[in-house]
Amino acid sequence: MYKEEDEFQEIRDAVRQLCKQFPDEYFRKIDAAEAYPEGFVDALIQAGWLAAMIPEEYGGTGLGLTAATVIMEEINRSGGNAGAVHGQMYNMGTLLRSGSKAQKDKYLPDIAAGKLRIQSMAVTEPTTGTDTTKIKTTAVKKGDKYVVNGQKVWISRIQHSDLMILLARTTPLAEVTKKSEGMSIFLVDLRQAIGNGMEVRPIANLVNHETNEVFFDNLEIPEENLIGEEDKGFKYILQGLNAERTLIAAECIGDGYWFIDRATKYANERMVFDRPIGKNQGVQFPIADALIETEAANLMRFEAARRFDAHQDAGATANMAKFLAAKASWEAANVCLQTHGGFGFANEYDVERKFRETRLYQVAPISTNLIYSYVAEHILGLPRSF
């Protein structure tokens, strides 16, 4: 809760301390240069924060998703953008939950030691969008390899990752009884794949979020890189998506608190009509409203993380947490910008940067409408609309 200590205080203090080395000016310059926050990410890796979810036997700290969400929250609350690194947490979780012992032995120690990064996950395709089961990228078994053909879009952090998790169809849609079957997930070694059947083209976009179009032309993946059982990949990806949604909910909570802190500070300091603007209830109430919404979303975020860590179905809570937190942070962003008046538009206040960054979470990793649809169909039992 806002300003209250909790059982994660030690983690919070340590992450905040690290983030202090990377103040607003650092992220402002990175944003202006459309660069990747390499120094910040290195510092997080060196401090072991990105290996938080890797079990101790593989060299990590063996923390759960709940603790991982606290790390992401604190990065955003400190003014940074965890979008540069959050992939590592949920992709590693997919490997951890669904990977074979051989895969874990091969990759996890190096990921924990910071020698390998698993920042990317390739699901979205240009022609099918949110209708994931219609993906057209195929992986066809030939001898001891899978041969991949197709296209992906909006695939983030490829240039700063060694490994990528790829979702592809292994059995045509027409041949499966359930449309969610017949897809598989693979570990793609980007160091070998790029230039050898995989082409990457960066997409310039609203936020400084490194993301790409990807083209596969007979990319060969060794069969040992299949994660879990063939044709069951969608199930594994969904578990990863629940972790992703919960982590992003926490980032939104961090953003929400950041906006509320900045709005409150400015409202206390800015004098207009011989009084601080925060003395006006027209300025106070929207900030109070933003705090109430953020606190409510925060409760759902902790419930989603708790369910995930307890290996209970976290689908509904993860979706709702992401929905509520993304809505709360976006409202807090609007309030913060409004409270700053014209200065909210000036880069040096960082409000416009965070405003753009938090807007993404209304759309990605899942858009608001699709969460409504999930709730309507899977919780309320209303008829499927598509």
Ligand SMILES: Cc1cc2nc3c(=O)[nH]c(=O)nc-3n(C[C@H](O)[C@H](O)[C@H](O)COP(=O)(O)OP(=O)(O)OC[C@H]3O[C@@H](n4cnc5c(N)ncnc54)[C@H](O)[C@@H]3O)c2cc1C
């Ligand atoms: C910066 C960025 C980074 C990303 N990173 C990744 C990544 O690393 N890996 C990855 O796989 N993907 C990534 N994505 C993709 C992201 O997950 C998708 O953009 C998102 O899921 C929405 O899909 P879409 O863009 O295809 O929208 P579409 O599916 O085309 O939908 C467009 C709009 O129509 C609405 N809509 C569609 N169908 C319905 C319906 N039946 N009812 C009501 N409304 C509907 C949607 O809610 C949405 O608002 C990223 C996207 C962005 C912008």
